[in-house]
Amino acid sequence: MPAADLPLLTDAARIAGRVATSFAGPVARAWDKPGGAGPVTEADLAVNDVLMSTLRTARPDYGWLSEETEDSTHRLDRDTVFIIDPIDGTRSFVEGSRTWAISIAVAHQGRVTAAAVYLPLRDKLYAAGLGTGATLNGASLRACAAPMSPASKVLAARPNFEPANWQGAAPQVDRHYRPSLAYRLSLVGEGRFDGMLTLRPSWEWDIAAGALIVSEAGGTITDRTGAPLLFNNPHPTLNGVVAAGDSLHSALLGRLEQQSA
Template sequence: MSVEPTSGPDGPDPAPLARQLTETVTAAGEIALAMFQAGVKSWTKGNNSPVTEADMAVDVFLHRHLTALDAGIGWLSEESADGPARLGTRRLWVVDPIDGTRGFMAGGHDWAVSVALVEEGRPVLAALFAPATGELFTAEAGRGAVLNGAPLKVAPRHTLDGARVAGPPADLDALARRAPVERLPRVRSLALRLARVATGEIDVAFAAGNSNDWDLAAADLIVHEAHGLLTTRDGTPLTYNAPEPRHPALLCAGPALHAALVERAPQPPFFNATLDQR
């Protein structure tokens, strides 16, 4: 694929940058899908979480193409070594080469390539591609979110009764004791779980503590631009590119349900959850 420089005298032009991001993430997803279909080679990282050859190959591809767009944009990826340099950048690529690695390894379809451009702590561009299902989510701050070109908007639900909910089992157990809700099957990619709130397929999504910037940034913008909210359990918006890019337990829903759940949501039982408990 070709790379068009996007810098001008005032910094990156967002229009070509958004296009190049979408093209790059789509191409990365095609690489991941080919490796998924060929068979998965994996091992365990130092934090006892799995990684595959596809994670590493996609990370290298994304780093090469995205950093070529503008040298002044910093880099934070699950599969790259982190360092303090990113803290001094106004803009930052936040990357998860394969979100939902366990699903990828198990032969499931609930995994995705997730990339966001964060500016001064908040995502301004996002692309989330699930190659196995052909779902391409994109969003641009102030310009909406789309799935395969169709505009997204969260479901207009105002009551918890009958709400479709997803997340860690302990959270769903606690919520089910308070309202008759419909528990949905687990989505192993946290980014996809949150993005399905933007499509209206999920009304409420929970995430346990210890999720990272790369798990969240792209989905956060997609949900926000679909008129939903992703916050901590007490309603605090998320800020990205902190020295420790980790977040407490989270709540994602449309505005009416979110307001109710900030008051009623179960307290998270897994502040120190492993990645497999998210």
């Protein structure tokens, strides 16, 4: 399945990138979603439309889960599902930054089997197939295996390191931030950063593609309790995410206060 789906995803990502970059970030029409769900732009919707047309035409029997499509229980009846974030990092897009990504994954019976994360303005295409490894622009990736230290470069928003989230003091690491969760995960797979974490409930479309890139690059990724990530849930969220090399992952997980979602 990955061998058949991965070229479809990478081609679709590049098509979507051309659509997204045809909109000028700060000029693109933007508005807030209801219920405080964050911003959306005309570019998000245009990318969603082209991905839906491209991917569902090629795989009409697959289900569909996207941030920008009204969810339906129909996907729960499908063994295989597309999981899409048309523009991950919409605020970054609106600001005119280059650090936003198109995230595309295929999950089969809850497990991601093929993934692509594309940053058009940085010309970075991350890809992974289950059992076939992870790549960046065709070059193989390997996650860092270093143990935790004050020099460990960890991608996380500042609130994740509030003392209440940790047993005792928060670990001393070199914290960094990028606005796109898919990109954060891809950077861990690339080995440019040692780990990433987000402790609040996370939407599947933000995580699915990057999760396979991490694991196929030799990293470890779980929810905040250490449980494996499963996708295409009735309510498509995960109980946080911790991703890193084995040693750092174990160290971070061992220090976390375990709270239910």
